[in-house]
Amino acid sequence: MKLAPRLAVLLTALAVTACAPQTSNNSSSDKDEKTGTLRVWLFQEVGNKPKEKVVDSVVAAFEKAHKDTKVDIEYIPIDTRAQRVKAAFNDPDSAPDVMEYGNTDTAGYVKDGGLLDVTKEFGDWSEAKDTDPTAKQSVTVDDKIYGAPFYVGVRALYYRTDVFKELGLEVPKTMAELAETARKIRAAKPELYGLVVGGAYTYGAMPFIWANGGELATGKGGSYASAIDSAAAQKGIKAYTSLFSDDNCPAAKCAGMGGNDTITAFAAGKSGMAIGGDFSHTAVEAGKVKGKYAVVPLPGVASGSIAPAFAGGNNIGVLKSTSHRTLAVELMEQLTSKKTQASMFDAMGFLPTFADVRQQAAAEEPYVKPFAQTLAAGTKFVPASPAWAQIDSSLVLPTMFQEVISGKKDVAGASKEAATKMNDAFGSVG
Amino acid sequence: MNPRTKPAWTPWLYLAPALVVLGGLLLYPIYQLGLISFFQYTQAQVSGGEPTTFEGFGNYTELFGDPQFWQVLLATVVFAAACVVSTLAVGCALAVLLTRVRAVPRLALMLAALGAWATPAVTGSTVWLLLFDPDFGPVNRMLGLGDYSWTYGRLSAFFLVLLEVVWCSFPFVMVTVYAGIQAVPAEVLEAASLDGASQWRIWRSVLAPMLRPILVVVTIQSVIWDFKVFTQIYVMTNGGGIAGQNLVLNVYAYQKAFASSQYSLGSAIGIVMLLILLAVTLVYLRLLRRQGEEL
Numbered sequence: 154m155k156l157a158p159r160l161a162v163l164l165t166a167l168a169v170t171a172c173a174p175q176t177s178n179n180s181s182s183d184k185d186e187k188t189g190t191l192r193v194w195l196f197q198e199v200g201n202k203p204k205e206k207v208v209d210s211v212v213a214a215f216e217k218a219h220k221d222t223k224v225d226i227e228y229i230p231i232d233t234r235a236q237r238v239k240a241a242f243n244d245p246d247s248a249p250d251v252m253e254y255g256n257t258d259t260a261g262y263v264k265d266g267g268l269l270d271v272t273k274e275f276g277d278w279s280e281a282k283d284t285d286p287t288a289k290q291s292v293t294v295d296d297k298i299y300g301a302p303f304y305v306g307v308r309a310l311y312y313r314t315d316v317f318k319e320l321g322l323e324v325p326k327t328m329a330e331l332a333e334t335a336r337k338i339r340a341a342k343p344e345l346y347g348l349v350v351g352g353a354y355t356y357g358a359m360p361f362i363w364a365n366g367g368e369l370a371t372g373k374g375g376s377y378a379s380a381i382d383s384a385a386a387q388k389g390i391k392a393y394t395s396l397f398s399d400d401n402c403p404a405a406k407c408a409g410m411g412g413n414d415t416i417t418a419f420a421a422g423k424s425g426m427a428i429g430g431d432f433s434h435t436a437v438e439a440g441k442v443k444g445k446y447a448v449v450p451l452p453g454v455a456s457g458s459i460a461p462a463f464a465g466g467n468n469i470g471v472l473k474s475t476s477h478r479t480l481a482v483e484l485m486e487q488l489t490s491k492k493t494q495a496s497m498f499d500a501m502g503f504l505p506t507f508a509d510v511r512q513q514a515a516a517e518e519p520y521v522k523p524f525a526q527t528l529a530a531g532t533k534f535v536p537a538s539p540a541w542a543q544i545d546s547s548l549v550l551p552t553m554f555q556e557v558i559s560g561k562k563d564v565a566g567a568s569k570e571a572a573t574k575m576n577d578a579f580g581s582v583g
Numbered sequence: 584m585n586p587r588t589k590p591a592w593t594p595w596l597y598l599a600p601a602l603v604v605l606g607g608l609l610l611y612p613i614y615q616l617g618l619i620s621f622f623q624y625t626q627a628q629v630s631g632g633e634p635t636t637f638e639g640f641g642n643y644t645e646l647f648g649d650p651q652f653w654q655v656l657l658a659t660v661v662f663a664a665a666c667v668v669s670t671l672a673v674g675c676a677l678a679v680l681l682t683r684v685r686a687v688p689r690l691a692l693m694l695a696a697l698g699a700w701a702t703p704a705v706t707g708s709t710v711w712l713l714l715f716d717p718d719f720g721p722v723n724r725m726l727g728l729g730d731y732s733w734t735y736g737r738l739s740a741f742f743l744v745l746l747e748v749v750w751c752s753f754p755f756v757m758v759t760v761y762a763g764i765q766a767v768p769a770e771v772l773e774a775a776s777l778d779g780a781s782q783w784r785i786w787r788s789v790l791a792p793m794l795r796p797i798l799v800v801v802t803i804q805s806v807i808w809d810f811k812v813f814t815q816i817y818v819m820t821n822g823g824g825i826a827g828q829n830l831v832l833n834v835y836a837y838q839k840a841f842a843s844s845q846y847s848l849g850s851a852i853g854i855v856m857l858l859i860l861l862a863v864t865l866v867y868l869r870l871l872r873r874q875g876e877e878l
Binding site for chain 1: 615618619622624626627628629630631632633635717730731732734735821825826827828838839842843844845
């Protein structure tokens, strides 16, 4: 049979021509064209019209200032952003010049080789000095800056004023009181959760770890080590997971919940309290509990203290593959300027990343106050390591919480396992 | 006619279009899958942020050293086995029932089964989940289970998924076996019942042996389908259940490859699955050939 040698030749040919999987050549473009079309990707929000209006006015001003320059804005759906961004990195020809991205993705995108280092331009930008330090940290990887903060998001404690009044409850001042109050609500009103919590709600659980003096990881600049199994962190995990009980939020229902589920439950009037962000304001306002709730900073361990919140939010960055470097960086600055952020707050309620702009916003809209207070009390951020994206997407922390909640493992065992997984991830990205 | 007069490559020429399509659509992706599984290949490599490095069997060592992989493999095998057995039992029982009832109920049963068959897996899973919802589901209300959460416990979650899998895959078994029963000569069955054989006895001693080739085909098809189950687990247990307790191999591979962008590790899982199913398929092909000889 003559097939075998032919097949061998064919296989050898394949092996020689393609001995490694394809990779894209995502090197930085050396071109810096001063005219042409700039492509921009922004996230498509629920109720996007007001955002479009603000962006359109920025774009109009930008196009007016730069002759022969056109800006092409595309709004990409948030739930498919991961695929879109991956595709953009894989195929620089179809990639945008400027894009919005979630701040926990910064380090991962830098490692993927997608974002442009704008340290110098950011340093020269007159408005940059007023940027909030945590927001600045969220665009910084290894002391280099890869974008400009667009808005920040923090979480605080939403509670039902009508329920508190009816039961004669005080707003909790410590974490211990928080748990106690939650149980009282559930005991008096079994149809409600006391404080609705979710086993997959990582960013709602983190304040419990931080308030107890724990950390997710320690280290700096690339070499992190997990600290999730430290004694202090374990105390925080215990505090959070003990809320998953029949006298507050039954494990069978709450273990699988994520952040959005808890907000949905609160907005539908099924819970006495919830941990929600400033960005949840619109959703809660649209729910049954409109006018029957208030927000305070999440209490810390000591009376009157505020638990450190996770500083979420989005940034705007320039892609490495852009052929309009100068223009793209300038557009990034325009889109994240004080003026834009102020109008974006009026339009969408996004909290500004500049301390002075935020103060002004809080003066106008009272609901911002507890969130601004939380930000002022000091916020924390996830490890600025590309491993974080992997830790986040492989559900290391939700798995840990769920193992404890469902009684599969104790706090020490589950946190140790999570620490091992985190260290593996930190180690593999080197 | 003398076949020797034609050159030996003529059959290959005729086969070429099909071979090219098969090669392009089947072999090349498998080749890529195998290739990727030997490299360190994550998003950073794909988008050119870091160089691709050859890992040898590194991904496989990592995979086989991970206790979760073995746990998931075991769960997959047990779950697939339970699904196959249940699907066959339900499918065969309903096929026999089809031959026993009048035209109108038969038509109704056929239509219901075809409806289940035609329902996309995502839709079916969502509907089943809603039926068993702790707050709004009619099943809990009917059974008086209060707000029992089916997806919380490992076994009850697997059981719920099993119900959906059986629901959407029994029609194939039922229709195939029903067609097989129709082909069995009526006099054989008549003779059996004249001899006083019970319904179960007729199935065991007459129908099942005569339908053996069909049953084998249906079983192996089901094994392959149920081993590869993805949508039902992914939708109904929200990507693998509480703390990953309901992961099966296919979902596990997806979580590794696409959720965490570890394409190389995901490919390694894919290759392992391919090898397991290849072994099953070889058995399947052998049986098919034997069946061909018999007929």
